[in-house]
Amino acid sequence: MGADSVLQLRCKCKYDAWGKKGHNSLAARLASQQPGTDLKIEDHQTYSEMWMGTYPSVPSYVIATGDTLEEHLNKYPELVGKKIVEKFGGGLPFLPKILSMDKALPLQIHPDRELSKQLNKQDPEKFTDTNHKPEIAIALSQFELFAGWKPLNDLTKLFQHKPLQRFLPTPETHFNDASLKRVAQNLLEADEKTVAETLNELTQIPEKEFGKYSYIPKMLERVRSQYSEFDNGNLMAVVCMNYFVLHPGESVYVPTDGMHAYLSGDIMECMARSDNVLNTGFCPRPERDNIPLFCEALSFWPHEPDEALLGRHPSDKSLNGKTIEYAPPISEFNVLATHLSAGEKEKIKPINGPSILVVTSGQGRMSAKASEGKSHDLKEGYVYFVGCGVELEFEASGGNLDVYRPYAE
Structure with a gap:
């Protein structure tokens, strides 16, 4: 008798500090409804992600057998199908998650395959695979995020504000991808005093002077309250990146090496099967990765908000x-x-x-x-x-x- 082709799974939650608390977390509510779960939702606990699939750090279990899904698919590769086994080497080539966010996730990129191989060789405990990690995020509730870069012409105008001029290579800098890389590195390497000073100066500028980006002063206050005024991610995300408010069903695509930071909401996220990440903001300084490496790997696409959105x-x-x-x-x-x-x-x-x-x-x-x-x-x-x-x-x-x-x- 062959293996059943439909298998009910039991999935696990993670507890990152940026997650929603208690029953406010969709990830927790969904995980707590599954047969055989031991998850009891506690009001004081944050619940950030429910993972579904075969990644070994947070595996899913086949309820009928008790095996992990990965173990089961290794026994019955016909469930994956010959084409996918030949193309991706067996198992699931994707990793789905439900995320519930109450404050900003780290400002991050996911390295490409070549860099992932290097990082895995250097530090296999931190970089646990050699794959790339392009991803999509589909809003299940109102979903706020930063993704991609503001248009180059808009960045040129924004950096004419005096507090931001200190990060320009030259006073006459006109933005292209090369100069943007230098500005990004200057922003991320700035010391705490410079970051706090710049943030405080920007919040004193009237909103109307930021044109269509009038949200900048209040958004800086918001992210500062979540982490600190010394976090370089405040300036990088709010000033340089596109800010989105998506409604249920709307989605974004984040390419390999694409910078992003999710702010709030509940989403269905899916990515290539990888857990590698380089963080450089919205996290304590000791947890930040090598900034020159981050900037070298950084993709400078997309430059238009519409390019980051994924249609259906x-x-x-x-x-x-x-x-x-x-x-x-x-x-x-x-x-x-x-x-x-x-x-x-x-x-x-x-x-x-x-x-x-x-x-x-x-x-x-x-x-x-x-x-x-x-x-x-x-x-x-x-x-x-x-x-x-x-x-x-x-x-x-x-x-x-x-x-x-x-x-x-």
Whole structure:
């Protein structure tokens, strides 16, 4: 008898200080609903991330067997599918998460494959793999973040403000990617006194003098209150980066080496299977990584806010027209999102590769047209691995049903 092609998973939460507390955390609420969990939500505890997949530091478990999902897929590689095994070397090539954020995550980039290999060789305990980590973030609630760079012409104008001129290579600097790299390094290497002085001077400038970036003084006050006035990330993020407020269903794509910092909200995040990161702001100075290395690795795309946004389109895998698709410009994954009202049904064509689905709200049933012909409960927080080549049917009951499903093909 072959392996079941649909497996319910038990997933774990992380407790980073930037997470939301208690039941305010969607990540905690979802994880606490899974059968067999030992998670008891405590009001004083922060809950930051629920991981779904095969990454060894926070593995998911197959409820029926007790194995980690990685162990199970190693036993039954046919669940992943020959094409994906040959292309990515087995296992899941992507890592999905639910994040719940109450304050800014570290200002960070994820190194490319070449740098990841170097860092893994130098410090395998910190840089635990050799892969790259492009990612997408889909808003499940209002989601604030910094991502990508403001347009070069806008940066040229902003740095005409006297407090910022101290970071320019020359007073006549006109911004291009090369000069922006120098300015970025100057901002990140500035001492605490200079950072605090600059921040205090900028907050004294009337909002209207920042033009369309009138949010800058109040945003500087906000991030200063979360960390300190001495954090270089305050200036880098607020002055240089695009600030977004996304609504549920909207998303961003962060390329390899793309600088970003998530501020607040609940998101469904998916990335290539990696956990490597270089941090350089919104964290204590001892936790910051090598700044010249960070700046050397830094990507200077995108320069326009619209370039950071990831669109969505009706999925050709949907048979009833109730599913949209997020398709980032990478090969590791796409994400399907199905929304059903009470009583509605959706069929999804077989996918030639593995997928993981998570129910973010609502309830219903799922049937899998595979050899075992089983049906499964869909409840808020339930997570399933779906093997290669399985047609699924969803039916909502008792209200709306929302299902997100990253897959590789």
